[in-house]
Amino acid sequence: MAKRVTGPEIEKLIQLLAKVPGLGPRSARRAALHLIKKKEQLLGPLSSAMGEAYDKVKICSRCGNVDTVDPCTVCTDLHRDQTMLIVVEDVSDLWALERTGAMNTAYHVLGGTLSPLDGIGPDDLNIRGLIDRVNEGVIREIIIAVNATVEGQTTAHYITDQLSGIDVKITRLAHGVPVGGELDYLDEGTLTAALRARTVI
Amino acid sequence: MAKRVTGPEIEKLIQLLAKVPGLGPRSARRAALHLIKKKEQLLGPLSSAMGEAYDKVKICSRCGNVDTVDPCTVCTDLHRDQTMLIVVEDVSDLWALERTGAMNTAYHVLGGTLSPLDGIGPDDLNIRGLIDRVNEGVIREIIIAVNATVEGQTTAHYITDQLSGIDVKITRLAHGVPVGGELDYLDEGTLTAALRARTVI
Structure with a gap:
């Protein structure tokens, strides 16, 4: 931004939101403004949920979930x-x-x-x-x-x-045509695999 | 989900993330997993930043910023x-x-x-x-x-x-052709406005 137009705490929030996959710098600003407008319904609960996840999250020592x-x-x-x-x-x-x-x-x-x-x-x-x-x-x-x-x-x-x-x-897992997929759009490798693994109707 | 595969705190986090503009149910799951993997670098700081924004954010009583x-x-x-x-x-x-x-x-x-x-x-x-x-x-x-x-x-x-x-x-604001825009893709209203407001080179 050419000049500061909002508080450093809000700019910090935007910078961190931009690192969330699915959000970029532009959508992070949109997201931050939406969170601020929905302060009680979204910003507060999300802040708490993140804090709780931070405190409690574990990686399963057996399976990695x-x-x-x-x-x-x-x-x-x-x-x-x-x-x-x-x-x-x-x-x-x-x-x-x-x-x-x-x-x-x-x-x-x-x-x-x-x-x-x-x-x-x-x-x-x-x-x-x-x-x-x-x-x-x-x-x-x-x-x-x-x-x-x-x-x-x-x-x-x-x-x-x-x-x-x-x-x-x-x-x-089996290779083949995705359900709902159109043959025209599939690559040769998938089509070859689907032909080889053909099943009797 | 057919069955519960993770803790309720994490499901709650996913549900709230899905309400952020730019994220849907699918990308909210991806975002939640990314936040958890980057617990120290992202989940913790973002939780704090949201908490701070929640506490400090104000709407300017003069201009609405x-x-x-x-x-x-x-x-x-x-x-x-x-x-x-x-x-x-x-x-x-x-x-x-x-x-x-x-x-x-x-x-x-x-x-x-x-x-x-x-x-x-x-x-x-x-x-x-x-x-x-x-x-x-x-x-x-x-x-x-x-x-x-x-x-x-x-x-x-x-x-x-x-x-x-x-x-x-x-x-x-002036109406006209967006900078970098191609005429072929513009609607008639924009083109008409751009013609009427034409400027001497």
Whole structure:
């Protein structure tokens, strides 16, 4: 800004809001003004909710999920099938898969993917914890649900290698046409995979 | 979510973040996870900044700007030309005009536009305060910088009417082709205005 037009506390709030993913400098200003206009309904409650999250948030020492208890809600859910484990890159993937309601299993969050160029090796991911869990002998199937990227697939291969001596079924998500997707807009790799994995009607 | 996968405090944080303009339910989850991952660098400072804004924010009783002091930084800036007043709908417009650095004047925030369908009449806007300021006798020119919408123009006409007895010059922003804009994408109204207000090169 050419000149100061508001208080330093409000400028500080705008600067911090601009670092939230989904907001940029312009939308951070809009967001700050909206929060100020909705002071009682939004700014106050959000400030408290952030303070409470700051005080209470924990990373589950077993699966890597984000929660306010450790072990987390998912790990201590007795109604889940503990013989199946879905391995994901990130907590957001765990939450996305849970929203489908399709499975009722345990999870394991790696915390990223192998990426030698970024200096991320096996020790930077929660792979040791995964092998320990499998060695407990309860898990019968591991579904590796990593992103269909080069890094994701490299990580999947590495995990499969590490588990090669253990008697556990390892599966991965199917490739194919997204539901609602138009063939015209899909890449050749997806179409090839969908053709190869075609099913009888 | 089909089942609870995280703590109620974190779900509450996500719900509140989803009410911030620019974020929806999906990006609120992404934002919450990012805040939690950057707990010390972002979640803590943002929580404090919101708390401080909540405690200190004030609406300037003279011009309607948002600040932590009243009268605000703009109203008490002795280097501004107090004989010119820019009238805007919203605080965000004041900030946007200030970022241009083009003018160095006083401001007046109406707090919206006249909109009979939404039940917003003259008494719901800060028009009385504007007339009082003009009656002080210092202001020589009022630039009405409201949006080029029907409501904005209606409000501009109403203000001009209200000030008709007072010796003050009233101007409005020019219409024309936006800088960097392509004629092909502009509406007929803008092109007509740009043609009528053409200038000699």
